[in-house]
Amino acid sequence: xRIAVVGAGALGLYYGAMLQxxxxxxxxxxxxxxxxxxxxxxxxxxVNGDFHLPHVNGYRTSEEIxxxxxxxxxxxxxxxxxxxxxxxxxVGETTIIITLQNGLGNxxxxxxIFGAERVMGGVAFLCSNRGETGVVHHxxxxxxxxxxxxxxxxERVERIAGLFCAAGVECRGVTDLKKARWxxxxxxxxxxxxxxxxxxxxxxxxxxxxxxxxxxxxxxxxIETANAQGLTVPMQQSFADSMIRFTETLGAYxxxxxxxxxxxxxxxxxxxxxKPLAAARENGLAMPRVEELHALLDLxxxxxx
Amino acid sequence: xRIAVVGAGALGLYYGAMLQxxxxxxxxxxxxxxxxxxxxxxxxxxVNGDFHLPHVNGYRTSEEIxxxxxxxxxxxxxxxxxxxxxxxxxVGETTIIITLQNGLGNxxxxxxIFGAERVMGGVAFLCSNRGETGVVHHxxxxxxxxxxxxxxxxERVERIAGLFCAAGVECRGVTDLKKARWxxxxxxxxxxxxxxxxxxxxxxxxxxxxxxxxxxxxxxxxIETANAQGLTVPMQQSFADSMIRFTETLGAYxxxxxxxxxxxxxxxxxxxxxKPLAAARENGLAMPRVEELHALLDLxxxxxx
Numbered sequence: 001x002r003i004a005v006v007g008a009g010a011l012g013l014y015y016g017a018m019l020q021x022x023x024x025x026x027x028x029x030x031x032x033x034x035x036x037x038x039x040x041x042x043x044x045x046x047v048n049g050d051f052h053l054p055h056v057n058g059y060r061t062s063e064e065i066x067x068x069x070x071x072x073x074x075x076x077x078x079x080x081x082x083x084x085x086x087x088x089x090x091v092g093e094t095t096i097i098i099t100l101q102n103g104l105g106n107x108x109x110x111x112x113i114f115g116a117e118r119v120m121g122g123v124a125f126l127c128s129n130r131g132e133t134g135v136v137h138h139x140x141x142x143x144x145x146x147x148x149x150x151x152x153x154x155e156r157v158e159r160i161a162g163l164f165c166a167a168g169v170e171c172r173g174v175t176d177l178k179k180a181r182w183x184x185x186x187x188x189x190x191x192x193x194x195x196x197x198x199x200x201x202x203x204x205x206x207x208x209x210x211x212x213x214x215x216x217x218x219x220x221x222x223i224e225t226a227n228a229q230g231l232t233v234p235m236q237q238s239f240a241d242s243m244i245r246f247t248e249t250l251g252a253y254x255x256x257x258x259x260x261x262x263x264x265x266x267x268x269x270x271x272x273x274x275k276p277l278a279a280a281r282e283n284g285l286a287m288p289r290v291e292e293l294h295a296l297l298d299l300x301x302x303x304x305x
Numbered sequence: 306x307r308i309a310v311v312g313a314g315a316l317g318l319y320y321g322a323m324l325q326x327x328x329x330x331x332x333x334x335x336x337x338x339x340x341x342x343x344x345x346x347x348x349x350x351x352v353n354g355d356f357h358l359p360h361v362n363g364y365r366t367s368e369e370i371x372x373x374x375x376x377x378x379x380x381x382x383x384x385x386x387x388x389x390x391x392x393x394x395x396v397g398e399t400t401i402i403i404t405l406q407n408g409l410g411n412x413x414x415x416x417x418i419f420g421a422e423r424v425m426g427g428v429a430f431l432c433s434n435r436g437e438t439g440v441v442h443h444x445x446x447x448x449x450x451x452x453x454x455x456x457x458x459x460e461r462v463e464r465i466a467g468l469f470c471a472a473g474v475e476c477r478g479v480t481d482l483k484k485a486r487w488x489x490x491x492x493x494x495x496x497x498x499x500x501x502x503x504x505x506x507x508x509x510x511x512x513x514x515x516x517x518x519x520x521x522x523x524x525x526x527x528i529e530t531a532n533a534q535g536l537t538v539p540m541q542q543s544f545a546d547s548m549i550r551f552t553e554t555l556g557a558y559x560x561x562x563x564x565x566x567x568x569x570x571x572x573x574x575x576x577x578x579x580k581p582l583a584a585a586r587e588n589g590l591a592m593p594r595v596e597e598l599h600a601l602l603d604l605x606x607x608x609x610x
Contacts, residue, residue, distance in 0.1 A: 198605060208607070210600035217593065288522065288593040295515035296601075300503060302513070 001025065001163060004068040004090045008033060010128040010256065011100055012074030013136040015144075015169060017044045019072075020053055022167025027057045027065045029086065034058050036134030045131070046138035048168075067092030070160070073099040076260070077106060077271035084113050091118070096160065100124045100144070102188060102256070103271025104181060104279070107149040119149040120160065122171075123180040125187075127253055140250055143170040147177030175232060182226035182235065187243050188272050189222060190215040192257035193293045196267060197300065201252040206244070214289065216240055221287040225276065228283035267301045269294065306330065306468060309373040309395045313338060315433040315561070316405055317379030318441040320449075320474060322349045324377075325358055327472025332362045332370045334391065339363055341439030350436070351443035353473075372397030375465070378404040381565070382411060382576035389418050396423070401465065405429045405449065407493060407561070408576025409486060409584070412454040424454040425465065427476075428485040430492070432558055445555055448475040452482030480537060487531035487540065492548050493577050494527060495520040497562035498598045501572060502605065506557040511549070519594065521545055526592040530581065533588040572606045574599065 002025045005016035013033070020026040030037060041054040059065050062085075071090050075082070080101075087097065091114055099106040100122045107121045127140040146161050157173035164171035174180050191202055194211065198204075205211045219240035227234045247253075257267055273294040280287045307330045310321035318338070325331035335342060346359040364370050367390075376395050380387070385406075392402065396419055404411040405427045412426045432445040451466050462478035469476035479485050496507055499516065503509075510516045524545035532539045552558075562572050578599040585592045 194601070198601065200604070205604070208600070208604045210603050214597050214600045217596070289597045291522070292519050292594045292597055295513070295519045296499070296503065298515050299505070299510070299513045 001070055002068045003027065003070045003072060004029065004062070004065050005072050005074065006062070006086050006090070007073055007075030007079070007101075009074055009076065010130045010136055011124060011126055012072065013042060013130065014044065014046075014126065014128045014138050014142070015072060015074070015100065015124070015164075017042050017051075017053055017136065018167045018169050019164070020056065021051060022163075024163070024167065027059060027068065029062055029065065030058045030060070033133045034060060036132075040134055043135045044138060045135065047140055048138065062086050062089040065090055068095060070163075071095060071097045073097065073101060073106070073110070075101060076266070077101050077103055077268045078266045080106065080109055080271075083110060087114065096120060096156070098122050098146070098160065101271065102268055103185065104275035105271055107177070111149055116150045120146060120157070121149060121177045121181065122146045123177075123184045125184065127250060129254070129259060139253060141246075143172070145174045145177075145180040145183070146171055147174045147180060149177065151175055151177070178229060179226070179231045179233070179235065182222065182229070182231075182276075183239065185272065185276055186219050186222045186226070186235075186240065187247070188255070188257075189276065189290055189293070190218040191247060192255040192268075192272060193218075193297060195255045196257035196261045197293065197297055199258060199262065201254045201258070202247050202250055203252050206248055212244070215244065218287075218289045218293070219243065221280075221290055222276065225280040225283060225285050225287060228285055229279060261301065267297060269298060269301065273297070306375055307373045308332065308375045308377060309334065309367070309370050310377050310379065311367070311391050311395070312378055312380030312384070312406075314379055314381065315435045315441055316429060316431055317377065318347065318435065319349065319351075319431065319433045319443050319447070320377060320379070320405065320429070320469075322347050322356075322358055322441065323472045323474050324469070325361065326356060327468075329468070329472065330362075332364060332373065334367055334370065335363045335365070338438045339365060341437075345439055348440045349443060350440065352445055353443070367391050367394040370395055373400060375468075376400060376402045378402065378406060378411070378415070380406060381571070382406050382408055382573045383571045385411065385414055385576075388415060392419065401425060401461070403427050403451070403465065406576065407573050408490065409580035410576055412482070416454055421455045425451060425462070426454060426482045426486065427451045428482075428489045430489065432555060434559070434564065444558060446551075448477070450479045450482075450485040450488070451476055452479045452485060454482065456480055456482070483534060484531070484536045484538070484540065487527065487534070487536075487581075488544065490577065490581055491524050491527045491531070491540075491545065492552070493560070493562075494581065494595055494598070495523040496552060497560040497573075497577060498523075498602060500560045501562035501566045502598065502602055504563060504567060506559045506563070507552050507555055508557050511553055517549070520549065523592075523594045523598070524548065526585075526595055527581065530585040530588065530590050530592060533590055534584060566606065572602060574603060574606065578602070
């Protein structure tokens, strides 16, 4: 399958590398890593075993790639205004677009440009960081929950999930993409949020009883809002405990938003905070802890711009 | 009147200087400023006019001061375990002890050692910072609300309030000291808390719409808890707006907790956060924003110790 990866950060590079290693014809749209990767390929240092792709197809523009069967979108959400420019040249008659981005609203934005029938969403539970150019570190997890923006059967979901599984990526089809998105938010909002605010990795948070209790309370606010959306099966409050237990296995992991702040990049506040807060308001719910955390992050990140 | 000032930080030095300038016999228990003040006195740079006291009575120990008519306590609350050691040598038959400290629980702790009948509380709305040794900067405000721990008439309150007023300090007697304490907390918790967490002065907070809204929402949580305590006259939500308007007049003011954190000192979290949170819990109320802010501060401050 001919695949383009748009947004080749820690997530795009890792999944692109796995898909290529699995025998697919993968094409990477590159910026920072262009020189390094076209010269010496891509090295993946992974908890599941390191590997090196000596040759990767790297490009400066999407026009050079041309149309593909599948576009995997890994852009930072604050670059979503580039969707049309970066993705349109890749889209042919039957092209499928999967966004693996964080937060809410990405599938809808893509659907507005390319049509809802093309768009799928993947919720990635992946711990990865970029290193030097031409290198990606896979630190843990990696599972994708894959669903249709407009659910009309599982045929396509199963086919694409199979593609990922064949490439060694655990990928499961879900009927309720919205629920999967909220499951990820329940991790992203407390951990990305507090780690980015305090510039401390997840293990420091979980060792502090007061913060641990706040993480749990933030998750409870989010589960209440998620369920108010009308999920096919309501989320249980116990899901929060399982997410905390999972996070305990990650050690001194720095979530992407912490790294974005450390490296002076913009934070993905709109997709990860603003849209969920708007969803709560639309349902007449308050998420006071999420609101406060968002305001604190917005102030510390606005000083950069 | 013979007065001892225990805890000669920005607050103790300012009020002590005013009382001495007003003709009282003031004795300062000193640590950091001992050498400078015994050598060259105390300089007050004040928005109401600068002045210099060429001679001040400075001491290393309370024993050297001996008994006084009035003890003014300006200690940081995390030093309250020193009450007995620092204050007992000052207390005679008729000595009155006034705590001008932040937060909740100080009057009760003093009463436990010295007897409730001796103890009064003053809630100080003062903007002051220490400068070099022997210098204090009075940046704004300065009003004291003075009350009895055990209210049994206003005679003593009026007398001591008159002493401060005669020395040029606006001081008003209140029948409900608890209400005055909570009025101060309504300022202290959002502004000390967020400024200390983000290391930014009050004007930066108020210029950010999201933080401004959170400050207001934190104040609303506190007003609800304050009223649940059973105040003689309930606090109005509009009090929060007047506190925000007052804060807008302060410019780039750094609250004491921000300066404590910048200078690597312990934060007054127990008196300013833990005790109000316990009061909310006792009344079956949640203060989610206050709770989260407290946990964040506790984590960033615990790294120092």
